[in-house]
Structures are given as structure tokens and as C-alpha cells.
Amino acid sequence: MHPSAVLKTLIPALLVAACDPLDDDDAAWDHIDDGVEFREVYPCDQYAAKIPQNPDAMMALFRKVEVITNNAVIRDPCRTSLDPNVWLLNKCPLSSQGVWTFWHLMSQMAGTNNTSGFIMTMLESMEGTPLVNDVPLQARSKVRALVIDPWRTASGCLAGKKWVDDKCELDPKRAPFALTAVVNRIDLRPDTVNLNQGGYIPPPDSKDTAGEGRFVFQFTNQIGTPFEGGIILEYALPTKLQNRVTWANDWLSLNNFAAFDAAYVARLQQITDKFTKKGAFPGRPNFGSAINAVRTNERAFDTKPALSSQWSLRAFKLACSGICPVDGKSLLPQIVDQTPLNSLQNDQVRLLPFLNANAVKIRTGTHTVPEDFDGAPFIGGESLSQPLFAPSPFIWAFDLLMNDLLDDKLNAPDTRRLFAIGTCNGCHYKETENVTNMHIRLPAKGADVQVSDFLSKTPLTLSTIFDKNENLVQFNEPKRRLCELFHTQTGQGNVLTTAFGSPH
Secondary structure (H helix, E strand, O other): HHHHHHHOOOOOOOOOOOEEOOOOOOOOOOOOOOOOOOOEOOOHHHHOOOOOHHHHHHHHHHHHHHHHHHHHHHHOOOOOOOHHHHHHHHOOOHOOOOOOOHHHHHHHHHOOOHHHHHHHHHHHHHOOOOOOOEEOOOOOOOHHHHHHHHHHHOOOOOOOOOOOOOOOOOOHHHHHHHHEEEEEHHHHOOOOOOOOOOOOOOOOHHEEEEEEEEEEEEEEOOOOOOOEEEEEEEEEOOOOOOHHHHHHHHHHHHHHHOOHHHHHHHHHHHHHHHOOOOOOOOOOOHOOOOEEEEEEEEEOOOOOHHHHHHHEEEEEEEEEOOOOOOOOOEEEOOOOOEOOOOOHHOOOOOOOHHHHHHHHHHHHHOOOOOOEOOOOOOEEEEEEEEEEEEEOOOOOOHHHHHOOOOOOOOOHHHHHHHHHHHHHHHHHHHHHOOOOOOOOOOOOOOOOOEHHHHHOOOOOOOOOOOOOOOOOOEOOOOHHHHHHHHHHHOOOOOOOOOOOOOOO
């Protein structure tokens, strides 16, 4: 490992995990979500006997207990289908039928809401320009033509209608989403020893969690052809009914199976049922849904021409626009944690003072990007970035750095980079050398899921760094997450690696 990979001793032994998901490769993609987190390689010497040192063996473990994309899981006929004929043909147990479908998971999350209305309320919000923190979102109007109306039409409903005007029930079997991954994010558990973690503002009950479990889906058309975009369901792993050690043992038990066979899949369902079922998190809204956030990451719904279209990353959380029952909350757009407004990319009046005032915290992973800064909105409800072929990729604070405007000149490259990789559009694109904005994606109908280099190379050395520092930067996200998993298993309350920014 290059010496600078440890951030020049400024952050000894620090590593992280923040972006993700929708948040998560092969040569065909070389880089939705689900999950990813930046950070220099953490040595994790204390668990060297448990984590295979051979890269292939390490990745085999990682794919079995952390980012699970095997076809035996994501195309399991019992759990990913809502067709009774498929269930009958495969002799699917009642308890397995459809439990990993988008529709079923949303039905368990919906509370007193009608499931069709619950889903449509979220999707239809993308058509307009709602305000989040007093900042309007872009209209992603093509969601109507590509997703909403084809689903309505296939369900026997009229096209062009909104749920509030036409409460026509959608056909669950025609839901345009393909499962691409089940993800263990136990590395995102709150640190109960070192409380000054910084990063996104977690729910007040986050202390009662062991991180997150996630389901990653890709948007598709009605015949299963994927669009450029995904959606991630991010659930808390509740510790009111079982502690963190038990959660770690649950995920690690998946390695007891020699193959992704029926027994493995059944065991994985036992684990996911604990956080997806209604009532999984007693005391939370919508009859105890454990959902933390639903995130979308897409370019397909932009109405601009291909050469100027942008990826939009958004977050939806259970909330109400007015008074509503505690168990009748909807998924409404919320701020995207740790990510300033795109318009502040190189802003000398607002972004520069924030970077200078928080430089040390940024480099030690304890900074929090506020909703408002200096009396004006600082964060909005989406994070935008250009596609691969754009002539000017979005890079945070590049001009500020190159013009020597940051106060601490010696550490300015690290300040810029560590701030940038904690943002949604930084983590999902240029700061991790992602070729697309999705860390986990389905390239074509029937194809194998592709996972970004960030989540599939151990280690990954960046070839391009957008700063003045010529030192190499190296990631080892698979090893980092495995390290945190084994550390959680010991029962210790601290975390070994610092999560800069939010868990995108």
C-alpha cells in the first residue's frame, strides 16, 4: 500500500464507508447504490486470521455475507416472483412467496396507506418540482412515460392519471423493478464509545440499531429491460429484539454454506425478515417499519437530451406534508445528507468558508454538512452529476483547490477529497472513479449484475485524483466492511473505521 493511502498519518488507520447503495465492477462497467464508502485502506490486523488475505477468497466471503448479487438470490423463483403458477411449479413454501419483491417490501412499509397509493405518491413526486429545504427539485417527468403509465396500463388503469384522482389498484405482478442485491451495512452502526462521529444526522433511535440491511432494485420496463436508474430500500437493523452481536452472527452464518443453494437462500430470508416485516422496529411509524430511507439514483427520467442529461440522487423518508396518523406516513422527498447544493460547487462566498472552518473535522471524518449555512439553504433534496461522456464532470471544490483558496495549503488536497467523497455525487462518480453513478446495476435483461470496482476490487488504486497531491489513493472497501463485521461480532461498541458523510 502506498504510504499516502493512510492520509499521511493525519488520519492514522482511518477508513470508511459512506456512499453506497442505490446506496453500489467488472471491466464492462468499471465502476445504485447501494453502497459504498470511500476511504483509505484500513489494515485490520486484529482480524487477519478471519479475513482471507487472498483477494479471490476475500471477495468470495464478501459476496456471501456483505454485497449479495448471486443469481440464486436475486432471481429466486419463490421470493422474487408474485406469480402463483411459479410458486406452484417450484413448490414454494407459503412463507417464502414474494417476500423479496418490491411490492411486498413496500406493502410491509406502507402502514395504513394503500400499497398502490404509497408507491405512487413517491413516484409521482418525481414528476413535479417539490421544495426540499426551500429549494425546488428538478422535474424528472419521464418517470410517467417510462414507469408510471406503463404500470397503470398493464394493470387495467387509465394512463395520465394521478393516484389522488384515480385510485385504480396496480397489479403487483407488473411492478417494474428488478432485484439486484441484498446488502449488509452493519458497518454503518453508530459508535457507542466515540460519540463525535459527525456525518449525517441519524434518527434519534439509531442507538437501537446495528447498522442497516438493504435491498437494491433497478427500474425496468414492463418486459424487464432495465433503465439507467435504481432504487434502494435502506432498513435499520433493530436491536430492540436482538443485539448487535446476534446481527453479526446472523450475517456471518451465511458463510457456513458451501454454495448459494436452497439452504443458503432460506437462511438469508430468515435474516431479512427480521428487518423488512411490519413490526420489525416497535415504536417506529407505520406499524413499526424499520425503514430508514428509500433512495433513487437515476438518469433515465431526465427530460433533457442525452448529452446534457444528469443523474439525480434523491432520498425519501416516512413523513407527512400535513397532519397524519403516526401509522399513515408517506415516502416524501427529504434532504440528501452531507451533500451541498450543486450550485455551490466552487462557491467562494459560501462553500469556501465552510471548508476552511471545518477542514480539520473533514479530514478526521467528524464534519456534518448543515441544512443551512450562513443564513441560507446549504443542502437540497437531490444531488446531480453528469454522465460519463460529459465534457465537464462534476468535481467538488476543484477550482477552489487549484486556485489555492483553501487556508491550509499543505492539507488542502485531502480536505477537498475527503469532503467530496462524503457527498452523494462524489462517492458515486468521480471520487471513486465510477464510470456510471450506480455501484450496483443490471446492464441488460437476464445479464449478471455488475458491481463497481469500489465494491469488487481489493484493493483498488485510483489512477486519477483531482487535486495537487501526486500521492496515490487506495481503497479496500470489501476488506473494510468485513473488518467491521468481525469487530461487531466481538461485542465492542466502537467502530474501527470512520464514515465520512452519510451512508449513500
